Amino acid sequence: MRKVACHSLLAGLCIALVAPLAHAHSYDNDDAPSGRCTLPQGTVSLVEKQLYTVVNLSDGNGGIFKPNRMWAAVVDRQGHLCSVIKTGDAWPGSRAIAIAKAYTANGFSNDALALSTANLYAPTQPGGSLYGLNNSNPFDARFLEQGTGIGRTLGGVITFGGGVALYAGGKVVGGLGVSGDSACADHAIAYRMRKLAGLGSVPAGQGPGNTDNIVYSTGASPMGFEHPHCFPTDLSASKIESVR
Template sequence: MRKMLIVAVAAVCIASFSHESRASGDDDFPQGRCKLPQGTVALVEKQLSTVVNLADGNGGIFKPNRMWAAIVDREGHLCSVIVTGDAWPGSRAIAIAKAYTANGFSNDALALSTANLYAATQPGGSLYGLNNSNPFDARFLEQGSGIGRTLGGVITFGGGVALYAGGKVIGGLGVSGDSACADHAIAYRMRKLAGLGTVPGGEGPNNTDNIVYSTSGSPMGFEHPHCFPTDLSAAAIENTH
């Protein structure tokens, strides 16, 4: 009986929070390595289960949220992909692309979350077409593939934030599995709890890269549309403990 209980508990732990490892088929393509400071990946990863289980929730469709989370280094190498709950399989690639986007379009002077890029990339916007600039490498759509490689992908709705340490961008975090607004809240909160969210400046509230909700039907500038009535305000997202 004790042995059966241990096996059952282990199964629950694996189901609630699992990592990906490199698939053998990846050897057909050049591979780099994650260049984030030692311990950074584990520090960010462990925040996922904390944030999706916060008492106030993160808005969106599910509670607790069912999420993929991906981390890239400054060069765009995929360092980590984890999942919690029965998250949509299609969200894996989206999380990776959000991490790549936030890292790719943030620097040491200005942080831009993927939520901040929404309005400008819509038809008629000044960055329309940006989503086609760095296509996702579809060879690594299979779960368990792509670790150590630069997969690309550009996503311009909420859920991706750059990671900062010592005033410098060191990589990006992307999450996907719920509404774009909930995804943003989770990514922003994960980064804050990991201590990697001190940005140099941004176009969001209080000079951050937090979400800026549109006050009209047509988002402009760095605005993002609301998703659901349950969306967390930027202030609520910022006040994560």
């Protein structure tokens, strides 16, 4: 820290002048972009436009609202936030959740295995092999305000449905996260968006058909890579997969 010598008679004026300058310097460093989205804008736009198609499907994606009221976020492989959009009067708190889901699915999928955030539910519960994962990679709360964070790596870990990794050419290129309905509907929307965008050719998974689709628990406590049911209207994995 730079030391400043002040005469006692001018101490108050000196503090008034120096403190704001120090604060401004810190603010500039904190909010300067840490990088930029490396996904082609055409790819980002292709994913985005699927949201408007999927939320208006006749089955409502098994969710609470028809049409669904959603936030959707896209990150690149480095975790940089590329895009955040919404439909309808989506819950403001779901913006950060959508971003964190995109970061989580991208962050815990690779070229050998895809893990959706729905797949991570059971192993992150108390006693599970990944318990404590939710405390890693915390979300940068400085960017909770709407319209902020593009180009930054915001982090966040969410381990319930709504996040999927994006694949192109057999490689993970980023992640997609959605939030605004039940966790089960969120998963259905993200999975369907990715499929319609042509970015869902995963190498392997823990879900049905060797995918990263949702695996609903059959007992009282989810095991393995299972996810609990949300409502009786939840779509089956095969129904989610059947979207065209």
